[in-house]
Amino acid sequence: xxxxxxxxxxxxxxxxxxxxxxxxxxxxxxxxxxxxxxxxxxxxxxxxxxxxxxxxxxxxxxxxxxxxxxxxxxxxxxxxxxxxxxxxxxxxxxxxxxxxxxxxxxxxxxxxxxxxxxxxxxxxxxxxxxxxxxxxxxxxxxxxxxxxxxxxxxxxxxxxxxxxxxxxxxxxxxxxxxxxxxxxxxxxxxxxxxxxxxxxxxxxxxxxxxxxxxxxxxxxxxxxxxxxxxxxxxxxxxxxxxxxxxxxxxxxxxxxxxxxxxxxxxxxxxxxxxxxxxxxxxxxxxxxxxxxxxxxxxxxxxxxxxxxxxxxxxxxxxxxxxxxxxxxxxxxxxxxxxxxxxxxxxxxxxxxxxxxxxxxxxxxxxxxxxxxxxxxxxxxxxxxxxxxxx
Amino acid sequence: xxxxxxxxxxxxxxxxxxxxxxxxxxxxxxxxxxxxxxxxxxxxxxxxxxxxxxxxxxxxxxxxxxxxxxxxxxxxxxxxxxxxxxxxxxxxxxxxxxxxxxxxxxxxxxxxxxxxxxxxxxxxxxxxxxxxxxxxxxxxxxxxxxxxxxxxxxxxxxxxxxxxxxxxxxxxxxxxxxxxxxxxxxxxxxxxxxxxxxxxxxxxxxxxxxxxxxxxxxxxxxxxxxxxxxxxxxxxxxxxxxxxxxxxxxxxxxxxxxxxxxxxxxxxxxxxxxxxxxxxxxxxxxxxxxxxxxxxxxxxxxxxxxxxxxxxxxxxxxxxxxxxxxxxxxxxxxxxxxxxxxxxxxxxxxxxxxxxxxxxxxxxxxxxxxxxxxxxxxxxxxxxxxxxxx
Numbered sequence: 001x002x003x004x005x006x007x008x009x010x011x012x013x014x015x016x017x018x019x020x021x022x023x024x025x026x027x028x029x030x031x032x033x034x035x036x037x038x039x040x041x042x043x044x045x046x047x048x049x050x051x052x053x054x055x056x057x058x059x060x061x062x063x064x065x066x067x068x069x070x071x072x073x074x075x076x077x078x079x080x081x082x083x084x085x086x087x088x089x090x091x092x093x094x095x096x097x098x099x100x101x102x103x104x105x106x107x108x109x110x111x112x113x114x115x116x117x118x119x120x121x122x123x124x125x126x127x128x129x130x131x132x133x134x135x136x137x138x139x140x141x142x143x144x145x146x147x148x149x150x151x152x153x154x155x156x157x158x159x160x161x162x163x164x165x166x167x168x169x170x171x172x173x174x175x176x177x178x179x180x181x182x183x184x185x186x187x188x189x190x191x192x193x194x195x196x197x198x199x200x201x202x203x204x205x206x207x208x209x210x211x212x213x214x215x216x217x218x219x220x221x222x223x224x225x226x227x228x229x230x231x232x233x234x235x236x237x238x239x240x241x242x243x244x245x246x247x248x249x250x251x252x253x254x255x256x257x258x259x260x261x262x263x264x265x266x267x268x269x270x271x272x273x274x275x276x277x278x279x280x281x282x283x284x285x286x287x288x289x290x291x292x293x294x295x296x297x298x299x300x301x302x303x304x305x306x307x308x309x310x311x312x313x314x315x316x317x318x319x320x321x322x323x324x325x326x327x328x329x330x331x332x333x334x335x336x337x338x339x340x341x342x343x344x345x346x347x348x349x350x351x352x353x354x355x356x357x358x359x360x361x362x363x364x365x366x367x368x369x370x371x372x373x374x375x376x377x378x379x380x381x382x383x384x385x386x387x388x389x390x
Numbered sequence: 391x392x393x394x395x396x397x398x399x400x401x402x403x404x405x406x407x408x409x410x411x412x413x414x415x416x417x418x419x420x421x422x423x424x425x426x427x428x429x430x431x432x433x434x435x436x437x438x439x440x441x442x443x444x445x446x447x448x449x450x451x452x453x454x455x456x457x458x459x460x461x462x463x464x465x466x467x468x469x470x471x472x473x474x475x476x477x478x479x480x481x482x483x484x485x486x487x488x489x490x491x492x493x494x495x496x497x498x499x500x501x502x503x504x505x506x507x508x509x510x511x512x513x514x515x516x517x518x519x520x521x522x523x524x525x526x527x528x529x530x531x532x533x534x535x536x537x538x539x540x541x542x543x544x545x546x547x548x549x550x551x552x553x554x555x556x557x558x559x560x561x562x563x564x565x566x567x568x569x570x571x572x573x574x575x576x577x578x579x580x581x582x583x584x585x586x587x588x589x590x591x592x593x594x595x596x597x598x599x600x601x602x603x604x605x606x607x608x609x610x611x612x613x614x615x616x617x618x619x620x621x622x623x624x625x626x627x628x629x630x631x632x633x634x635x636x637x638x639x640x641x642x643x644x645x646x647x648x649x650x651x652x653x654x655x656x657x658x659x660x661x662x663x664x665x666x667x668x669x670x671x672x673x674x675x676x677x678x679x680x681x682x683x684x685x686x687x688x689x690x691x692x693x694x695x696x697x698x699x700x701x702x703x704x705x706x707x708x709x710x711x712x713x714x715x716x717x718x719x720x721x722x723x724x725x726x727x728x729x730x731x732x733x734x735x736x737x738x739x740x741x742x743x744x745x746x747x748x749x750x751x752x753x754x755x756x757x758x759x760x761x762x763x764x765x766x767x768x769x770x771x772x773x774x775x776x777x778x779x780x
Binding site for chain 2: 287327336337
């Protein structure tokens with residue numbers, strides 16, 4: 001008798017939720033581990049276990065009966081992943097890939113070793129070590145481990161005082177002139193075949209340091225588009241593990257593409273693929289897990305993705321402007337099922353798909369001006385700006 | 391404090407499941423009532439209650455705290471729906487609409503009263519009463535209530551012996567020459583605005599009497615397309631209740647369109663809208679429930695829908711050919727999460743979306759020849775053909 005494939009997913013946030021939303025139509029079974037019993041996946045998992053995904057024993061217990069082990073966040077126990085590989089389970093991405101990705105120093109060395117263009121850098125143990133690298137100034141100082149969504153990064157110059165709490169070891173990276181920030185999702189199938197989506201262009205919110213609006217495809221020359229896809233495919237091939245890779249890159253004013261960093265998982269920059277492409281990033285991930293052929297990355301139109309970030313304090317979330325958003329054609333609302341909104345927290349997104357860039361821009365601006373996630377009942381002060389934790 | 395809208399859905403089959411799959415991305419809360427604790431919705435409902443949706447008291451208990459009450463099957467307690475309307479709840483479709491739909495005799499009278507073209511018929515109490523209607527022969531004899539998916543219908547002539555078990559009252563309907571069977575999903579928004587999707591063309595499996603392959607849009611002349619949309623919109627307007635209407639119609643060799651019957655709910659003929667249109671039938675239903683504006687019914691390409699019907703007996707279901715189906719671009723697999731497959735049971739479907747009809751036909755044929763839902767472990771005989779019960 002054929003047993004259904006059992007997928008164990010480490011992390012139960014919005015990425016896991018959108019993964020499950022797609023997996024449901026195949027009736028695929030997804031177990032989820034997350035420390036938060038109220039996380040977006042808790043009620044949708046085939047089996048939900050509350051626990052820490054960065055704890056080796058917890059992960060081993062959680063994934064004991066799984067056939068495939070996947071992640072929706074990279075800060076998981078690599079030791080557990082390695083042990084699960086030894087036990088013959090399919091682990092995506094591989095523990096080797098994860099170990100490289102988790103340490104920004106190893107990640108930079110990896111790019112250089114594989115001839116993948118990236119900004120000049122140095123590995124520095126302590127704040128005092130910065131002094132010897134005048135050639136990299138001005139620079140970004142990044143903690144090698146634990147950083148996420150803009151945390152663990154600070155802009156520095158030779159005379160910058162590093163707070164004691166911002167401990168090393170670090171990657172010190174030359175601050176490059178940047179024309180655009182692009183991202184490409186590349187898919188590496190279990191058979192080694194690699195496909196890449198069109199690059200997206202990220203527009204940041206300068207206050208919250210979160211991607212605010214994302215345009216797909218990026219508004220670049222055709223050679224930049226094909227260059228970015230090619231670079232992302234090379235990154236995926238270099239890692240070699242089956243899975244999906246969100247490759248963030250910089251386009252310099254001179255037209256050079258530099259890899260910034262890679263997330264070996266579904267990514268905010270790929271949300272537009274749900275409605276904007278024939279096969280979404282979440283669908284590709286499921287196909288990797290199941291050993292199915294890669295999906296079609298072609299777009300069905302021009303697209304934009306507007307993040308819905310909490311405003312106005314803390315409370316149970318309520319999306320204002322739903323009527324207005326839905327009155328426009330080709331708008332797709334996603335709310336992540338988080339129990340509490342906080343100022344700056346990613347609560348959802350709206351994808352816009354339309355035949356032309358002009359139409360996409362018009363509707364995205366409409367969505368941005370009318371869609372607001374506010375607390376239905378304010379708990380904290382409306383002026384309080386908490387740091388986004390996810 | 392704003393409370394989230396609570397939706398109570400009567401019925402927990404595949405239609406409910408696909409409704410919930412879409413509702414999840416809005417984080418909408420859907421409670422489900424179904425007699426089967428293992429039904430497709432059981433694990434996805436916000437709250438699942440096991441019970442009979444055609445029992446007045448059960449429905450009233452189930453929907454006591456709901457804001458909106460909807461259906462995924464029309465054989466529910468209309469008395470309960472009426473009472474829920476009296477209690478001020480939003481009931482979609484209205485109890486009046488449901489009462490008309492549930493009785494094929496009242497439904498026929500409704501079409502005639504509203505000037506909607508339909509095949510000639512007579513209302514007959516007993517089998518003996520058929521004799522007086524030579525003008526309608528050959529005919530279909532339909533039980534006025536309780537019929538579903540080809541059950542409760544038999545082809546008759548004046549000399550046909552009606553089995554005792556096939557009890558009246560009946561609708562006796564003239565058998566018309568049929569060029570094509572079409573279906574159109576029409577949406578009536580709470581504000582009275584009506585929109586219609588493109589008509590689909592249904593190709594039946596002569597053995598199982600289930601829709602086998604469905605082509606969207608129907609391969610008809612433009613005036614038939616617009617005539618069918620117009621007719622469905624007139625039907626929806628005549629019923630007047632907010633909700634969605636699957637209007638099945640016949641196209642006669644002379645080019646006339648006749649309403650066959652209407653289901654005031656999501657329907658198999660509208661499954662292609664999930665990937666084939668900007669807003670799906672399930673999305674439209676949610677918009678009706680929530681009071682949001684109607685979605686965009688435009689298609690994103692040409693589409694076909696291939697039903698995945700159980701073959702080879704009874705057992706836990708397994709879709710053979712998944713790899714092959716997914717190797718083609720624009721294929722979307724849906725498995726309904728039914729615990730047991732039976733020969734003839736609807737277990738899922740595959741939607742094909744492609745730029746041209748030729749490409750759609752090629753891929754649909756590929757899907758049909760490679761996709762088979764077989765029992766992972768055969769319980770019954772492989773030759774046994776059980777009547778499809780849903």
